[in-house]
Amino acid sequence: MNRLIRHGHDLRCEIGFASERGRRPDNQDFGAARIGRARIDSRTDAAAVVADGVGGHRGGREAAELAVRGFLDGYFSLPGSLGVRLAAARSLDAVNSWIVAQGRVDAERAGMATTFTALILSGRTGHCVHVGDSRLYRFREGALDQITDDHVMGGGFQHVLRRAVGMEDPVRLDHLAFALRPLERFLLCSDGVHGALSDAKMREILSQRAAPQQTAHDLVAAALAAGSADNCTALVVDILDTPPADESDLRDFFDDLPIRPPPQPGEVLDDYRLDALLSDGRYSRLLRAEDLRSGAHVVIKFPQPRVAEDAAFRRAFVNETFVASRVRSPWIAEVIEQPPERQTRLYSVMPFYEGETLEQRLNREPRISYAEGAQIAARLARAVGVLHRARIIHRDIKPDNVLLLKDGGLRLLDLGVARLPQVEDFAPQDIPGTPSYMAPELFSGAAGDEMSDLFALGVTVFRLFSGAYPYGEIEPFTKPRFGAPASLAARRPDLPAWLEGAVAKAIAVDPAQRYSDVLEFAFEIENGARSARPAAPKKKALYERNPLLFWQVLSALLALALIAVLARR
Incomplete structure (x- = not known):
C-alpha cells in the first residue's frame, strides 16, 4: 500500500493494490503507483497503472512490466511544461516502440503486447491514458462509472484485442481528463476482475469504504470466488483532498455561470431544496437549504441582479471561493465548492451555522x-x-x-x-x-x-x-x-x-x-x-439609591435632636 499525504498546493490520496494469478500458471498482470517530484506550479503528480500482458505469448508478463515501469520512469523524468497529455504520450510511445522492436528481433518475444490503463493525478485534474481492455472506474456518491472503453473485436471475439501496447507503432492511445473531487474512489483492474464481477458487485465492495488496500484485496478475492479463470489485479485510489483552485480556474468557471433573479423558499435548484429566507439585502439574498444528495443543511447566497455590474458580482464570488480554498480556520466561514456539472447559475454554498x-x-x-x-x-x-x-x-x-x-x-x-x-x-x-x-x-x-x-x-x-x-x-x-x-x-x-x-x-x-x-x-x-478586572463601581450614596429613605432618616434625626434640646430646657 502506498500513502500520499501532502499539504498546501498538493493533493492527498491513498492507494491500495492486490494481484493474484488465479488459475493461471503465472501472473502476466503488472501494476504500480508512483508519487513524482514537483512538475509544474510546485505541485506533485501521482500515477497509478495496471497492465495485462497478452495471454498466450511468452513475453506477456515482460511486456506488462516493461510498459508500467518504462512509462513511470519516462513520465516523471519529463519537464512539467509539456503538460500531462503530451508527457504521457511521449513516455508510452517510447516504451511501445521498444516492445514492438523486441517482438520483431527476438523469436521468444514475438507478438509480445499488453493492455495499459493509467490514472494520473495532477493538481485538481485526473487524466486517464488507456489502450486495451483493462479498465478504469470512478466511484462517486454511490454511482460507479466506467471511464474507459474496451478496444476489442465485436461479435463473438470480445476477448480479442484490436489495440494494445506492442501491437503497432505508433500506439493509438485514448486520453480523457476530468475534475477530481474529494472522497471519490478510482478502480483500475484487469479483465480477470471486471470480467468476473458485475458492476453491482464492484459497487457494493467499493461502497463499504474499507481502506484501499483492503478494498483491492476484497475485489480480487470476490473475482476468484466468482470463478475468474484469469489473473486478477485491482488497484484502488482514494482521493482524500484536492489542492485549492487557481484564481484563473475559478474566474473561468464563474464567468460561465448566468446571473438570474434569486429564487424563493420552496423551490428546488441543483438538488438543493430552499426552505427558509435568512436575509434579503441590497447585494445578495441568503436562503437556508437542504442538500438532497447528502442531507446536510447549508446556506446559499444568490446575487441580486441589476444592483452592480456582472463583473463585480463574479469577482466577489471568485474571491470567496478562492479564500475558502486556501484558508482553513475555525474562525473563517467556509465555502463548499460545487462540482461544475451540478451548478447551473451563479451562487455560493456555505455550511449552515447555528x-x-x-x-x-x-x-x-x-x-x-x-x-x-x-x-x-x-x-x-x-x-x-x-x-x-x-x-x-x-x-x-x-x-x-x-x-x-x-x-x-x-x-x-x-x-x-x-x-x-x-x-x-x-x-x-x-x-x-x-x-x-x-x-x-x-x-x-x-x-x-x-x-x-x-x-x-x-x-x-x-x-x-x-x-x-x-x-x-x-x-x-x-x-x-x-x-x-x-x-x-x-x-x-x-x-x-x-x-x-x-x-x-x-x-x-x-x-x-x-x-x-x-x-x-x-x-x-x-x-x-x-x-485586569472591570473597574469596581463606586458605592452610591443613600440619597442616590433611595431619596425617600434619605429624607425620612434625616427628618427622624432632626426630630430627635429637637426633642433632646427641649428636654434640656
Missing part, C-alpha cells in the same frame, strides 16, 4: 458584559490575523459580518470584497465598504491593507462594548473629518481603563500610530483580560 450575527447580539438585551466582550474581541482579532498571515485583506469587518455560534465559537463572514495577493482587484468604483468602519486613508482612495482592517476591527470592538461609533455614524458618499474619538469609558464606566487605551490605539487616525499588526492588538486584549 448562531446570530454580532449586530443582532448588539440589538438585544442584556448588553454584552466585559468578560463576554473581551472573549469575542480576542477571537475576532485572531480571525483577522489568520487572513493577514495569508496576505488577505478583508476590507469589510463589521458586526454584520461576525457570526457568533451557539457553541461559543465565531466565524468571520463575507470575503467577497477581500483583497487577495497577486490577484486582480475590483475596479475602484466597485470596492464597497461600510463608511462608519472605514479608516481615514480609505476615503482618500487607498485600496486597503492590514492597517485599515485593524481600524475596522477597533471600531467593531468599540461598538461591541458601547453600541456607538467612535467617530459617529458616517453616511455613504460623504468625506468625514476625523477628530478625537468618543470616550469608551464615558459610555461604559464599568470597563477597565486599559481597554479604552487599547481600542484608541487601534482606531488612531494616523496609521503609523496604530498597532504594528492585528495580532499585537489581539495579544493586548487577551493579556489585559487575564490580568
Whole structure:
C-alpha cells in the first residue's frame, strides 16, 4: 500500500493494490503507483497503472512490466511544461516502440503486447491514458462509472484485442481528463476482475469504504470466488483532498455561470431544496437549504441582479471561493465548492451555522458584559490575523459580518470584497465598504491593507462594548473629518481603563500610530483580560439609591435632636 499525504498546493490520496494469478500458471498482470517530484506550479503528480500482458505469448508478463515501469520512469523524468497529455504520450510511445522492436528481433518475444490503463493525478485534474481492455472506474456518491472503453473485436471475439501496447507503432492511445473531487474512489483492474464481477458487485465492495488496500484485496478475492479463470489485479485510489483552485480556474468557471433573479423558499435548484429566507439585502439574498444528495443543511447566497455590474458580482464570488480554498480556520466561514456539472447559475454554498450575527447580539438585551466582550474581541482579532498571515485583506469587518455560534465559537463572514495577493482587484468604483468602519486613508482612495482592517476591527470592538461609533455614524458618499474619538469609558464606566487605551490605539487616525499588526492588538486584549478586572463601581450614596429613605432618616434625626434640646430646657 502506498500513502500520499501532502499539504498546501498538493493533493492527498491513498492507494491500495492486490494481484493474484488465479488459475493461471503465472501472473502476466503488472501494476504500480508512483508519487513524482514537483512538475509544474510546485505541485506533485501521482500515477497509478495496471497492465495485462497478452495471454498466450511468452513475453506477456515482460511486456506488462516493461510498459508500467518504462512509462513511470519516462513520465516523471519529463519537464512539467509539456503538460500531462503530451508527457504521457511521449513516455508510452517510447516504451511501445521498444516492445514492438523486441517482438520483431527476438523469436521468444514475438507478438509480445499488453493492455495499459493509467490514472494520473495532477493538481485538481485526473487524466486517464488507456489502450486495451483493462479498465478504469470512478466511484462517486454511490454511482460507479466506467471511464474507459474496451478496444476489442465485436461479435463473438470480445476477448480479442484490436489495440494494445506492442501491437503497432505508433500506439493509438485514448486520453480523457476530468475534475477530481474529494472522497471519490478510482478502480483500475484487469479483465480477470471486471470480467468476473458485475458492476453491482464492484459497487457494493467499493461502497463499504474499507481502506484501499483492503478494498483491492476484497475485489480480487470476490473475482476468484466468482470463478475468474484469469489473473486478477485491482488497484484502488482514494482521493482524500484536492489542492485549492487557481484564481484563473475559478474566474473561468464563474464567468460561465448566468446571473438570474434569486429564487424563493420552496423551490428546488441543483438538488438543493430552499426552505427558509435568512436575509434579503441590497447585494445578495441568503436562503437556508437542504442538500438532497447528502442531507446536510447549508446556506446559499444568490446575487441580486441589476444592483452592480456582472463583473463585480463574479469577482466577489471568485474571491470567496478562492479564500475558502486556501484558508482553513475555525474562525473563517467556509465555502463548499460545487462540482461544475451540478451548478447551473451563479451562487455560493456555505455550511449552515447555528448562531446570530454580532449586530443582532448588539440589538438585544442584556448588553454584552466585559468578560463576554473581551472573549469575542480576542477571537475576532485572531480571525483577522489568520487572513493577514495569508496576505488577505478583508476590507469589510463589521458586526454584520461576525457570526457568533451557539457553541461559543465565531466565524468571520463575507470575503467577497477581500483583497487577495497577486490577484486582480475590483475596479475602484466597485470596492464597497461600510463608511462608519472605514479608516481615514480609505476615503482618500487607498485600496486597503492590514492597517485599515485593524481600524475596522477597533471600531467593531468599540461598538461591541458601547453600541456607538467612535467617530459617529458616517453616511455613504460623504468625506468625514476625523477628530478625537468618543470616550469608551464615558459610555461604559464599568470597563477597565486599559481597554479604552487599547481600542484608541487601534482606531488612531494616523496609521503609523496604530498597532504594528492585528495580532499585537489581539495579544493586548487577551493579556489585559487575564490580568485586569472591570473597574469596581463606586458605592452610591443613600440619597442616590433611595431619596425617600434619605429624607425620612434625616427628618427622624432632626426630630430627635429637637426633642433632646427641649428636654434640656
